[in-house]
Amino acid sequence: MAIGRPSSSSSQTPDPGAARRTSRARGIPEATVARLPLYLRALTALSERSVPTVSSEELAAAAGVNSAKLRKDFSYLGSYGTRGVGYDVEYLVYQISRELGLTQDWPVVIVGIGNLGHALANYGGFASRGFRVAALLDADPNVVGTAAAGLPVRHMDELEAIVAAQHVSIGVITTPPGAAQQVCDRLVEAGVTSILNFAPTVLTVPDGVDVRKVDLSIELQILAFHEQRKAGDEPAAGDSVLDRAPGPVRAAAAKLRRAAGGGKAAEQAKSAPTGKGPEDDLSAVMPA
Amino acid sequence: MAIGRPSSSSSQTPDPGAARRTSRARGIPEATVARLPLYLRALTALSERSVPTVSSEELAAAAGVNSAKLRKDFSYLGSYGTRGVGYDVEYLVYQISRELGLTQDWPVVIVGIGNLGHALANYGGFASRGFRVAALLDADPNVVGTAAAGLPVRHMDELEAIVAAQHVSIGVITTPPGAAQQVCDRLVEAGVTSILNFAPTVLTVPDGVDVRKVDLSIELQILAFHEQRKAGDEPAAGDSVLDRAPGPVRAAAAKLRRAAGGGKAAEQAKSAPTGKGPEDDLSAVMPA
DNA sequence: TAGATTGTTAATCGATTAACAATC
DNA sequence: TAGATTGTTAATCGATTAACAATC
Structure with missing residues (x-):
C-alpha cells in the first residue's frame, strides 16, 4: 500500500x-x-x-x-x-x-519555456509591479537559444550561476509535472526561497521556503461542481442508486465491491473520463 | 470622485x-x-x-x-x-x-487566443477530466483561421451559434483586460453560466452566473510579501520614518500630505514601480 | 454645523485540528 | 483477538459582516 x-x-x-x-x-x-x-x-x-x-x-x-x-x-x-x-x-x-514589498526589485527565473512559460515571460503585469525576469530556463536543447519576450532561453545548467549573480529569490516553475520536484530541488539548492508552481504537482520543500500554486484545471473543476448543481439538483449520469443510499447501505456496497475485487464501481470508474490516460501531461504546453 | x-x-x-x-x-x-x-x-x-x-x-x-x-x-x-x-x-x-461533475462532458469555449489561450488549449489536464474544447475564439482577423492545439481559431461572431449548438455552459476568458467585460457579457447573453477569468479585471455578472478568477500576478505579489519578511523584518527601501510611526502621527502626516496636494508620499508613489505605466496590459500575451 | 465616511467592536460564521470511540 | 484506521466530536481559530461611535 x-x-x-x-x-x-x-x-x-x-x-x-x-x-x-x-x-x-x-x-x-x-x-x-x-x-x-x-x-x-x-x-x-x-x-x-x-x-x-x-x-x-x-x-x-x-x-x-x-x-x-x-x-x-x-x-x-x-x-x-x-x-x-x-x-x-x-x-x-x-x-x-x-x-x-513591491517597492523593491524582484528578479525571478522562469523554468520551463512552453506556451505557459512564454505567456508569463510576456506578462506585462509582472514588470509593472517590480518583478523582473532575470532569466528564462529550459532543459530542452531545441528550446535553449530561442528567444521569448526578447530574452534568450538559457540552459538549466546556468541556473545556479544566474541565481547567485542576480540574487534571485523567486522561481516560477512551468515545467511538466514529472520535472517539477527536481527543478524545485535545484532552485532551493541554488538559494531560491519562494516558488510559484504552475505544474500540477505537490512540491516538497524545506522549512523557510514558500510555495504557492496556480492550477489551471482545479478552478475549472470547481466551476463544474457548481454548474452541475444548477442544471437540476440531480447527480450526473452513470449513477448507481446505491450511491445515494443511506450510509450503512453504501458502506456495505463498498465492502462488497472490495470483496469482489473491483466489480461495478471499478468499471464505472474506468469508463469515467478521469479513469486513466495521460493525466496532467503538460509536455505539449511545458517543455522542460 | x-x-x-x-x-x-x-x-x-x-x-x-x-x-x-x-x-x-x-x-x-x-x-x-x-x-x-x-x-x-x-x-x-x-x-x-x-x-x-x-x-x-x-x-x-x-x-x-x-x-x-x-x-x-x-x-x-x-x-x-x-x-x-x-x-x-x-x-x-x-x-x-x-x-x-466530471463524469459528464463539459464543452468549453476559450476566448482570446494569445500565448495563454494557446497554453490552455493544449493543456492535457482539461481533456482528461471531461472538459472538451468546443471552440477557440478571437476577435483579431490575423488570429482567426490559424490553428491552435489542432483546432481552428474562429471569429467572435460565431460565439452565439457555437454556444447554442454545443450547449456550452463554461467559458474561459483569456483576452486583454479591456475586452474582458464585453466578452463576458456576450458569453452570458449567449447562455454561458460559468466563467473562468484569466484577465486581471473584476467582472460583473447577473445572479446565477459563477465567475472564478485565476490571476497570474497576484500569487507572485503574495510571495513577495512573505519574501520581504524573510530578508529581515525591515520594510523595503524608500521608506519614511513616518510610515512606521504610531497611528495618530501617521494620520496627521496623511492629512498634511493631502493638504499639500501630493507632496512627499505622492512623489514616492510615483517613483514606485506600481505608480504608472501599462498596467496589466496583456496585449502581447492575449490578443482578442 | 450637518453630512459623510472611517476605524473598530462584537456577533456570527466557516474552517481547521486533535483526539478518540467505533469498528473493520 | 489485537492492531489499524475511519468517521465524528468538540474545541479552537480565523474570516466575515453589520452596526455605529468617532471624527473629519
Whole structure:
C-alpha cells in the first residue's frame, strides 16, 4: 500500500501555519494579504485616471469586495483614511505597494519555456509591479537559444550561476509535472526561497521556503461542481442508486465491491473520463 | 470622485455566499470542494500505479494536506472508507469525479487566443477530466483561421451559434483586460453560466452566473510579501520614518500630505514601480 | 454645523485540528 | 483477538459582516 514520496519536510498546502505566522508577526491576516493586490490594482486604475481620493464604498466596488471587509483590511495597515473624505489614492497605492514589498526589485527565473512559460515571460503585469525576469530556463536543447519576450532561453545548467549573480529569490516553475520536484530541488539548492508552481504537482520543500500554486484545471473543476448543481439538483449520469443510499447501505456496497475485487464501481470508474490516460501531461504546453 | 462601472449586479469576489450556499445545499463546504480536485489527482496517480487501497494518512501526504482534514472532507461525501483498512482507490476516484461533475462532458469555449489561450488549449489536464474544447475564439482577423492545439481559431461572431449548438455552459476568458467585460457579457447573453477569468479585471455578472478568477500576478505579489519578511523584518527601501510611526502621527502626516496636494508620499508613489505605466496590459500575451 | 465616511467592536460564521470511540 | 484506521466530536481559530461611535 505504499504511495509516493513521503512528506519528509513541509510541502505547499499543508503548512498554512508557516505563511500565516509570518504575516501575523506584523499582524496582517493571510486573507487580507491576498486581497491587497486586488486593492492595488483598483487603486492603480484610479491613479491613472488622476482620481485624487476614493471612499471605501467606491474602492470596494471596484475591487469586487464589500466595504466593511475593505475597511477592516486597511485597518491592519494603519489609519490611512480620513473620516468624511475617504482615502488618498496615491498615498494608498504607495502604502500597499510597500506593504507587499513591491517597492523593491524582484528578479525571478522562469523554468520551463512552453506556451505557459512564454505567456508569463510576456506578462506585462509582472514588470509593472517590480518583478523582473532575470532569466528564462529550459532543459530542452531545441528550446535553449530561442528567444521569448526578447530574452534568450538559457540552459538549466546556468541556473545556479544566474541565481547567485542576480540574487534571485523567486522561481516560477512551468515545467511538466514529472520535472517539477527536481527543478524545485535545484532552485532551493541554488538559494531560491519562494516558488510559484504552475505544474500540477505537490512540491516538497524545506522549512523557510514558500510555495504557492496556480492550477489551471482545479478552478475549472470547481466551476463544474457548481454548474452541475444548477442544471437540476440531480447527480450526473452513470449513477448507481446505491450511491445515494443511506450510509450503512453504501458502506456495505463498498465492502462488497472490495470483496469482489473491483466489480461495478471499478468499471464505472474506468469508463469515467478521469479513469486513466495521460493525466496532467503538460509536455505539449511545458517543455522542460 | 466617480469610479468605474458601478457594481449593478453581483460580481465575482464579493458573493462568497452564492457559491457557498449552492454547495451547502448538498452540505459540502466550499473549502472542501476546492480540495476535491487535489484528492482526485493524487488518487488518479495511485490508480495508474494499480494501488488498490490507501489510508487517509498516505493520501493526505500525497495531496499535501493533513489527514484529519482529509477525513473530515470525505465525511461530507459519505462513508466511503473501511476502518482498519483505508479507502478503495478506484471507488473513491469515481465518487469524487461524480461529486465534481466530471463524469459528464463539459464543452468549453476559450476566448482570446494569445500565448495563454494557446497554453490552455493544449493543456492535457482539461481533456482528461471531461472538459472538451468546443471552440477557440478571437476577435483579431490575423488570429482567426490559424490553428491552435489542432483546432481552428474562429471569429467572435460565431460565439452565439457555437454556444447554442454545443450547449456550452463554461467559458474561459483569456483576452486583454479591456475586452474582458464585453466578452463576458456576450458569453452570458449567449447562455454561458460559468466563467473562468484569466484577465486581471473584476467582472460583473447577473445572479446565477459563477465567475472564478485565476490571476497570474497576484500569487507572485503574495510571495513577495512573505519574501520581504524573510530578508529581515525591515520594510523595503524608500521608506519614511513616518510610515512606521504610531497611528495618530501617521494620520496627521496623511492629512498634511493631502493638504499639500501630493507632496512627499505622492512623489514616492510615483517613483514606485506600481505608480504608472501599462498596467496589466496583456496585449502581447492575449490578443482578442 | 450637518453630512459623510472611517476605524473598530462584537456577533456570527466557516474552517481547521486533535483526539478518540467505533469498528473493520 | 489485537492492531489499524475511519468517521465524528468538540474545541479552537480565523474570516466575515453589520452596526455605529468617532471624527473629519
